[in-house]
Amino acid sequence: MTLVFNNLRKQYGANVAINDVSTDFAPGLIYGVIGPNGAGKSTLINMTAGSYTVSAGSISLDGRRLDGMKKHQIANSGIARTYQNIRLFDQMTVLENLEVCAYPAEVRNVWREVLWPPYGRARAAARRESAMEILRFFGLEGHADAEAGSLPYGRQRMLEIARALAMNPRVLLLDEPAAGLNHHETAELTAKLAELRSPERIMLVVEHDMDLVMTLCDRIVVMHHGKLLFQGTPAEVQASSDVQLAYLGTDNDIDDIRAAAQDRRAQLGIRARRRS
Amino acid sequence: MSNTSTSPSVKPQASRLVAVLVLAAIVALAAATPFLPNYHIRVVNSLLIYILLGIGLNIVIGYTGLLDLGFVAFYAVGAYTYALLASPQLDLHLPFLLIVGIAAVLGMITGILLGIPVLKLRGDYLAIVTLGFGEIIRIVINNVDWLTGGPKGIARLDKASILGVEIARPVEIYWLLLVTVFLVGLFVWRLERSILGKAWAAIREDQDAARGIGINTTNAKLAAFATSATIGAIAGTIFAASQRFVSPESFTLQESVLIVLMIVIGGIGNILGIVAGAAILILLPEVLREFAEWRILFLGILMVVLIIVRPAGIVPRTFGPEKLIRGLFGK
Ligand SMILES: Nc1ncnc2c1ncn2[C@@H]1O[C@H](COP(=O)(O)OP(=O)(O)OP(=O)(O)O)[C@@H](O)[C@H]1O
Numbered sequence: 001m002t003l004v005f006n007n008l009r010k011q012y013g014a015n016v017a018i019n020d021v022s023t024d025f026a027p028g029l030i031y032g033v034i035g036p037n038g039a040g041k042s043t044l045i046n047m048t049a050g051s052y053t054v055s056a057g058s059i060s061l062d063g064r065r066l067d068g069m070k071k072h073q074i075a076n077s078g079i080a081r082t083y084q085n086i087r088l089f090d091q092m093t094v095l096e097n098l099e100v101c102a103y104p105a106e107v108r109n110v111w112r113e114v115l116w117p118p119y120g121r122a123r124a125a126a127r128r129e130s131a132m133e134i135l136r137f138f139g140l141e142g143h144a145d146a147e148a149g150s151l152p153y154g155r156q157r158m159l160e161i162a163r164a165l166a167m168n169p170r171v172l173l174l175d176e177p178a179a180g181l182n183h184h185e186t187a188e189l190t191a192k193l194a195e196l197r198s199p200e201r202i203m204l205v206v207e208h209d210m211d212l213v214m215t216l217c218d219r220i221v222v223m224h225h226g227k228l229l230f231q232g233t234p235a236e237v238q239a240s241s242d243v244q245l246a247y248l249g250t251d252n253d254i255d256d257i258r259a260a261a262q263d264r265r266a267q268l269g270i271r272a273r274r275r276s
Numbered sequence: 277m278s279n280t281s282t283s284p285s286v287k288p289q290a291s292r293l294v295a296v297l298v299l300a301a302i303v304a305l306a307a308a309t310p311f312l313p314n315y316h317i318r319v320v321n322s323l324l325i326y327i328l329l330g331i332g333l334n335i336v337i338g339y340t341g342l343l344d345l346g347f348v349a350f351y352a353v354g355a356y357t358y359a360l361l362a363s364p365q366l367d368l369h370l371p372f373l374l375i376v377g378i379a380a381v382l383g384m385i386t387g388i389l390l391g392i393p394v395l396k397l398r399g400d401y402l403a404i405v406t407l408g409f410g411e412i413i414r415i416v417i418n419n420v421d422w423l424t425g426g427p428k429g430i431a432r433l434d435k436a437s438i439l440g441v442e443i444a445r446p447v448e449i450y451w452l453l454l455v456t457v458f459l460v461g462l463f464v465w466r467l468e469r470s471i472l473g474k475a476w477a478a479i480r481e482d483q484d485a486a487r488g489i490g491i492n493t494t495n496a497k498l499a500a501f502a503t504s505a506t507i508g509a510i511a512g513t514i515f516a517a518s519q520r521f522v523s524p525e526s527f528t529l530q531e532s533v534l535i536v537l538m539i540v541i542g543g544i545g546n547i548l549g550i551v552a553g554a555a556i557l558i559l560l561p562e563v564l565r566e567f568a569e570w571r572i573l574f575l576g577i578l579m580v581v582l583i584i585v586r587p588a589g590i591v592p593r594t595f596g597p598e599k600l601i602r603g604l605f606g607k
C-alpha cells in the first residue's frame with residue numbers, strides 16, 4: 001500500500017505552487033516535509049486531502065485515484081489531516097470533536113439510534129469510549145467536557161491531531177504540528193507522534209522545527225519553489241549542500257538551518273499567544 | 277458547563293434549584309391551562325404552535341448554522357394540505373391523522389427540493405434566497421385561486437378527529453398540541469444528541485473541516501432541511517385544524533422572522549431556549565395588550581436590551597433538557 005504523487009502540479013493563476021512532483025510514500029514510515037516558506041508544503045497536503053484541486057498529474061492511494069474525489073470521499077478513503085492554522089469545532093466539546101468522526105460509519109443507523117433508546121445508548125457509550133481512549137493517549141481526558149475553543153493553544157494542537165486519529169486513518173497528514181508550541185510541548189508532541197508510527201500507516205509531517213524532524217522522521221522530503229529538491233534519510237539531508245543552499249541561500253551547515261527554524265518558531269509563538 | 281462538573285459543592289445545588297423551578301413552572305402552566313377561559317387557551321395554543329415551529333426551524337438555524345428565512349413556506353404547505361384534503365373546497369374529507377402523514381411527506385419533499393438549490397449558500401446569501409422561496413410559495417398560494425381560493429383562503433375546514441374523538445374545542449386542540457410538542461421535542465432532542473446532530477454541529481462550526489473528517493455535508497444538510505420542513509408542515513396541519521380556516525395572510529415573511537427571533541432571543545440551538553423565546557414573544561404581547569400602541573415599542577426595547585445583555589440568548593446552549601433532568605435527580 002502506497003501513496004503516490006505522479007507528475008503533480010498546482011497553479012494559482014500564473015503562480016506555480018507545485019511543479020511536477022513525483023514520489024511515493026510507504027506505510028510504516030514517518031516522512032518529514034521541509035522547505036522554506038512558500039515552497040508548496042501545505043499545498044501538497046491540501047491537494048492530497050482534497051481541499052484544493054489538482055492542476056495536473058495524479059494522486060493515488062493503493063492504485064485508487066484520489067484527485068477528483070470529493071473531499072469527504074477522500075477522508076473516507078483513509079486520509080486524515082490537520083491544518084496549519086488550527087481548525088477545530090470550537091463550540092463543541094473536546095469529546096464531541098472526536099465522537100463526530102464516527103459519522104461516516106454510523107449515519108446509516110441514525111434513525112434506529114434516535115427511535116430506539118437502548119441502541120442509541122449503546123452507540124453513544126461505544127463512541128464515547130473510543131474517543132476517551134484517544135483523549136487519554138494525548139493527556140486530554142481531563143478536558144473531555146470543555147469546549148474545544150476554550151483550550152490553551154498547545155492543547156488545541158494536540159486535540160486536532162487526536163481528531164485526525166479518531167478517523168483511524170491510513171494516511172496522516174500533519175501541517176506544522178509544532179508551530180507555536182514551547183520546548184516542553186514540542187518534546188511531548190514528538191514522543192506522541194513517534195508512538196503513532198504503525199506498520200499500516202503513512203505519516204507526513206510538514207514542519208519547520210528541525211529538531212523534531214531530525215529525531216522523528218525516517219525520511220525527509222525537501223521542497224523548494226514547488227519542486228521536490230531532495231529526498232532521503234535525515235543523515236543524507238544533513239549532508240546535502242543543496243538543502244542548505246535552498247534553506248538559507250548560503251552554503252552553511254545544519255546548525256544554521258536550526259537557527260532559522262527557531263527564529264520562525266519564535267514568530268509563531270507570538271502569533272499563538274495573541275490568538276489565545 | 278464544564279465548571280458545573282468540576283467545581284464541587286455549590287453549582288449542582290443551584291442548577292438543581294433552577295431545574296426544579298423551571299419544571300414546576302412548566303407543569304403548573306400546562307396543568308392550569310385547561311381551566312382558563314377559551315380566549316386564554318387559544319393564546320396558549322398559539323404559543324405551542326410557535327414552539328413547534330421554533331423546534332423545527334432550530335434544526336436548520338441552531339444546529340446546522342444555516343440562516344433560513346423562508347421557513348413559513350413549510351408551515352403553509354402543512355396548513356393547505358389540511359385545508360384541501362378536509363374541506364368542501366375539493367370535497368375531500370380525509371381523516372386527520374392521514375392528512376398529518378401526507379403533510380409530513382409533502383413537507384419533507386419541499387424541504388429537500390428547496391434545500392438542493394441553496395446547498396452551496398451560507399449566511400446572508402442563504403437568508404435572502406430562502407426568504408425568496410417563502411415569499412414565492414405565499415404568492416403562488418395567492419394566485420392559484422381555483423385551488424387555494426386565493427386571498428380569500430379556504431373556509432369551513434372539517435373538525436379534526438382522532439380515532440373518533442373530536443378535536444375542535446380550544447382545550448382539545450390544546451391537548452393535541454401538548455402531546456405533539458412533547459413527542460416532537462423528544463424526537464428532536466434525541467436527534468440533536470445523535471451522530472447526525474453532532475455532524476450538524478460540526479458543519480455549523482467549520483463546514484470545510486467537517487468534510488475533512490468524512491462528513492457528506494450535502495446529505496447532512498438535506499437531512500436538516502427535510503426534518504425541519506416536516507415539523508413545519510405538521511405544525512401547519514394542526515394550525516389549520518384549529519382555525520378551521522386558512523388564508524395566505526397567515527404565512528407572511530413576518531411569521532418567519534418572528535420564529536427566527538424566538539430562537540435568537542431564547543437561546544440558539546437549545547429546545548428550552550425556544551420555549552423561553554416563544555413565551556416572551558407570544559405571551560408578552562398578550563399581557564401588554566392594554567397598552568395598545570406602546571406594545572411594539574416596548575417589545576422592541578426589550579429585544580434590544582436582551583440582545584445587549586444576553587447576546588447568546590436567554591438560555592445558554594448548554595442548559596438543555598439534559599441539564600434539567602440531571603439537576604432534578606442530582607446526578
Ligand atoms: N489559496 C491560494 N491562492 C493563491 N496562492 C496560494 C494559495 N495557497 C498557497 N498559495 C501560494 O502557493 C505557494 C505555496 O504555498 P504553501 O502554502 O503551499 O507554502 P508552504 O510551503 O506551506 O509555506 P509555509 O511554510 O509558509 O507554510 C506560495 O507561493 C503561496 O503564496
Ligand SMILES: [Mg+2]
Pocket residue numbers: 041042043084175
Ligand atoms: Mg504551509
